[in-house]
Amino acid sequence: MCSAAAATSVTKSNKYNYETLKVSNLTNYVFLVEINRPESRNAMNVQFQEDMRACFSELNNDPDCRSVVLSGSGKHFSSGLHYFLGFLLITHSCLDLSDLSFFSLNDLEPGRKSFALGKMIRAFQESFTVIEKCTKPVISAVHGACIGGGVDMVCASDVRYCSMDAWFQIKEVDVGLAADVGTLQRLPKIVGNESLVRELCFTGRKFLPDEAKEFGFVSKIFPDKEKLLAGAFELANVIASKSPIAVQGTKLGLIYARDHSVTDSLNQIALLNQSLLQSEDLIKAATAILKKQKPVFSKL
Numbered sequence: 001m002c003s004a005a006a007a008t009s010v011t012k013s014n015k016y017n018y019e020t021l022k023v024s025n026l027t028n029y030v031f032l033v034e035i036n037r038p039e040s041r042n043a044m045n046v047q048f049q050e051d052m053r054a055c056f057s058e059l060n061n062d063p064d065c066r067s068v069v070l071s072g073s074g075k076h077f078s079s080g081l082h083y084f085l086g087f088l089l090i091t092h093s094c095l096d097l098s099d100l101s102f103f104s105l106n107d108l109e110p111g112r113k114s115f116a117l118g119k120m121i122r123a124f125q126e127s128f129t130v131i132e133k134c135t136k137p138v139i140s141a142v143h144g145a146c147i148g149g150g151v152d153m154v155c156a157s158d159v160r161y162c163s164m165d166a167w168f169q170i171k172e173v174d175v176g177l178a179a180d181v182g183t184l185q186r187l188p189k190i191v192g193n194e195s196l197v198r199e200l201c202f203t204g205r206k207f208l209p210d211e212a213k214e215f216g217f218v219s220k221i222f223p224d225k226e227k228l229l230a231g232a233f234e235l236a237n238v239i240a241s242k243s244p245i246a247v248q249g250t251k252l253g254l255i256y257a258r259d260h261s262v263t264d265s266l267n268q269i270a271l272l273n274q275s276l277l278q279s280e281d282l283i284k285a286a287t288a289i290l291k292k293q294k295p296v297f298s299k300l
C-alpha cells in the first residue's frame, strides 16, 4: 500500500510545476494532485483554474499516469470560490490574464458585457471539466470542508471517498448565484434522487459523510485523512495494474453513456471496441489468467 509520505514529488521537472497544485508521482503509474493553498483553506482563485486546466491536460497525455488521487492540503479539502473572485463577480470586474490588470465590465455595453461574463464562466467550467476529459480515472479523497466549487470539482471525478470529518455544502445560493460550474449538471446523474438534489441546491444545507454515502455521493468513508489517502491509493493502484486500454476505454464509454441514449451508447462502444479489441492487452490479460500470472501492460 502507498502512503502520502512515500510519494515522489515530480515538481523538479517543469512538467508538473504549479503555483496552486502539488503533484506527486506515487509508485505504479499513480499520481497525487493536492490543492495546495492551505492558508486560505484551498480557496479557488484564477491561478488555480489555470493550473487545473494545465495539470489535467498534462496527466491525460502522460503515459506514466494511469490513475489520479485528488486531495487538499491542510485542514480542509476546499473552501470553494476565493472571496476575491466573488467580489469581482459582484462588481462585474474581470482579470485580464495577459497583463494581470483588472478592468470593469461595467464599461461595456450589455451585449459585450454578457459575452465577457460568458467567457469567464466557461473558463471556470473548463477547470473542472478537464477532470472528466482526462481519460485516467480520478479519485477524490475529501477531508474537512468541501464547499461550493469544491463540490463542483468532486462531481467531475470518477470516484468519491471521504473521511469521517468531511462535510459538503452546495453553498452557491447563499452567495446569491446559481451554481454554474458543474454541480447542477452532474450531481443529479450521480445521485439519482432529484428531490434530494433540489433540496440540497435550493437550501445550501450541509450534508455529512453518512448521508452522502446513503444517497450515493461518496462510496466509502474512512476514519481519518491518513486512512482515506491510503484507501484512495489502494484503489488507484488496483486501477493502475489493469490494462490502460481497458480502463480508459471504460471511462470513455461510461461518460458517453451518461450523456446519451442506450442505443447511441451501444453504437459508440461498438465503434470504440472495433479498434480497441485489436489491442495486445487482451492476449496479455487472457494469458496471465491462464498462467495465473500478473499481467504487465505497455505504456499508453
Ligand SMILES: CC/C=C\C=C\CC(=O)SCCNC(=O)CCNC(=O)[C@H](O)C(C)(C)COP(=O)(O)OP(=O)(O)OC[C@H]1O[C@@H](n2cnc3c(N)ncnc32)[C@H](O)[C@@H]1OP(=O)(O)O
Pocket: 039, 040, 041, 043, 044, 045, 049, 075, 076, 078, 079, 080, 081, 082, 083, 084, 124, 145, 147, 148, 149, 150, 152, 171, 172, 175, 181
Ligand atoms: C472556481 C470556483 C468556481 C465556482 C465557485 C462556486 C461558488 C462557491 O464556491 S460559493 C462558496 C464560497 N465559500 C465559502 O463561503 C466558504 C468560506 N469559508 C469558510 O466557511 C471557512 O473559512 C471554512 C472553509 C469552513 C474554514 O474554517 P476555518 O478552518 O475556521 O478557517 P477560517 O479561519 O475561517 O479561515 C482561514 C483563512 O482562510 C481564509 N479563507 C477561508 N475561505 C476562503 C475563501 N473562500 N476565499 C478566500 N479566503 C478564504 C480566511 O479568510 C482565513 O484567512 P486569514 O488571512 O487567516 O484570516
